[in-house]
Amino acid sequence: MNKPLLFEPLQLRSLELRHRGWVSPMCQYSCDANGAPGVPNDWHLVHLGSLATGGAALIVAEATAVNPDGRISPRDTGLWNDAQIAGWRRVTDFVHAQSNGAKIAVQIAHAGRKASTCPPFAEESGYVPVEQGGWQTLGPTDAAFGDGPAPLAMSEDDINEVIGDFAAAAGRAVAAGFDALEIHGAHGYLLSSFLSAQVNTRSDAWGGSDENRMRLPLAVIDAMRREMPDSMPLLLRISATDWHDVEGDLLRSIEFAKRAKEHGVDLIDVSSGGNVPQAPLRPGPGYQTQLAARIRAAVELPVGTVGMITDGRQAELILRTGQADGVLIGRAALADPRWWQRAAHQLGHDLPWVPQYQWPRPQNTY
Numbered sequence: 001m002n003k004p005l006l007f008e009p010l011q012l013r014s015l016e017l018r019h020r021g022w023v024s025p026m027c028q029y030s031c032d033a034n035g036a037p038g039v040p041n042d043w044h045l046v047h048l049g050s051l052a053t054g055g056a057a058l059i060v061a062e063a064t065a066v067n068p069d070g071r072i073s074p075r076d077t078g079l080w081n082d083a084q085i086a087g088w089r090r091v092t093d094f095v096h097a098q099s100n101g102a103k104i105a106v107q108i109a110h111a112g113r114k115a116s117t118c119p120p121f122a123e124e125s126g127y128v129p130v131e132q133g134g135w136q137t138l139g140p141t142d143a144a145f146g147d148g149p150a151p152l153a154m155s156e157d158d159i160n161e162v163i164g165d166f167a168a169a170a171g172r173a174v175a176a177g178f179d180a181l182e183i184h185g186a187h188g189y190l191l192s193s194f195l196s197a198q199v200n201t202r203s204d205a206w207g208g209s210d211e212n213r214m215r216l217p218l219a220v221i222d223a224m225r226r227e228m229p230d231s232m233p234l235l236l237r238i239s240a241t242d243w244h245d246v247e248g249d250l251l252r253s254i255e256f257a258k259r260a261k262e263h264g265v266d267l268i269d270v271s272s273g274g275n276v277p278q279a280p281l282r283p284g285p286g287y288q289t290q291l292a293a294r295i296r297a298a299v300e301l302p303v304g305t306v307g308m309i310t311d312g313r314q315a316e317l318i319l320r321t322g323q324a325d326g327v328l329i330g331r332a333a334l335a336d337p338r339w340w341q342r343a344a345h346q347l348g349h350d351l352p353w354v355p356q357y358q359w360p361r362p363q364n365t366y
């Protein structure tokens with residue numbers, strides 16, 4: 001077989017990714033419970049460091065909040081102060097010094113009406129009440145997600161403040177040494193909820209039409225771009241559909257991706273769901289690749305795909321059939337932080353190990 005497409009490099013602006021197998025952003029809900037909020041710690045260093053030494057070309061670090069109210073849980077990472085820059089700097093320095101060429105991005109996020117929840121592995125579940133350290137959530141309107149608490153419908157000032165917070169977080173992420181940034185525009189969190197016709201029923205300039213529903217995410221792209229060097233790529237994760245009106249959602253997502261490109265986005269990371277509590281969907285292997293393929297066919301922009309991609313041959317098939325330009329691996333990478341070495345072995349490719357793990361060995365031994 002020719003060199004696997006999975007192990008071909010990909011150029012995004014000035015950033016060369018050594019191949020097309022990446023780590024999907026995954027919240028760890030692991031900032032110290034009683035320490036400074038939002039500061040990444042030893043857990044984040046070891047977790048992300050092990051993925052970087054396992055052969056991933058790009059690691060997208062977890063949804064990281066632009067302000068305290070934007071956290072999904074009280075233990076999320078953030079980028080609203082200098083202590084957080086220093087915490088992240090440890091991680092980016094490690095990746096750059098120790099991983100044989102891995103690059104690291106961070107997903108910049110605001111959880112909107114789905115903020116202030118208990119970490120999934122906490123003793124309690126659901127939303128954290130305000131009297132126990134939770135906070136008033138914000139959304140496009142005061143409609144709750146499922147049976148959660150009602151968010152506050154954001155005012156014009158609230159919206160402008162959040163745009164400023166995304167920009168400031170981008171500046172801090174650059175200072176922290178990240179190679180690329182990703183905007184979290186998926187899964188029903190703030191930007192995704194503004195994009196959704198089901199959720200965003202505002203009638204002012206920020207809702208009421210497809211054009212107006214795109215206004216906040218596009219303003220965030222512009223504001224972040226101003227804080228980033230031109231050489232640095234900006235990725236955007238979207239929910240291409242909420243699975244009730246797949247074709248309608250896809251057409252809107254294609255239009256949004258085109259606009260995002262005009263505003264300076266370099267890659268669309270195609271996910272789905274999250275705006276409505278129950279989606280009519282039974283996830284299975286590669287269940288979102290057809291969404292990525294539709295967007296890739298319609299928009300001249302590299303596209304990433306994610307969702308139950310667990311095997312190197314499956315990843316290679318996705319790339320060879322033109323469905324995406326890169327694959328993001330989530331849970332399979334938690335199960336096996338050397339997933340990319342395993343994939344290389346399956347595809348007969350020699351992916352260099354970090355020097356500590358390299359020893360005289362027969363070619364391609366996993």
Ligand SMILES: Cc1cc2nc3c(=O)[nH]c(=O)nc-3n(C[C@H](O)[C@H](O)[C@H](O)COP(=O)(O)O)c2cc1C
Pocket residue numbers: 024025026027028062063107184186187237271306307308309328329330331332
């Ligand atoms: C523990 C965990 C945390 C996650 N956190 C995030 C996140 O911070 N941002 C995001 O966009 N998606 C998040 N996701 C979704 C994943 O990035 C990915 O899209 C999803 O798990 C499907 O891919 P997989 O089947 O390879 O796991 C998370 C998933 C898991 C399992």
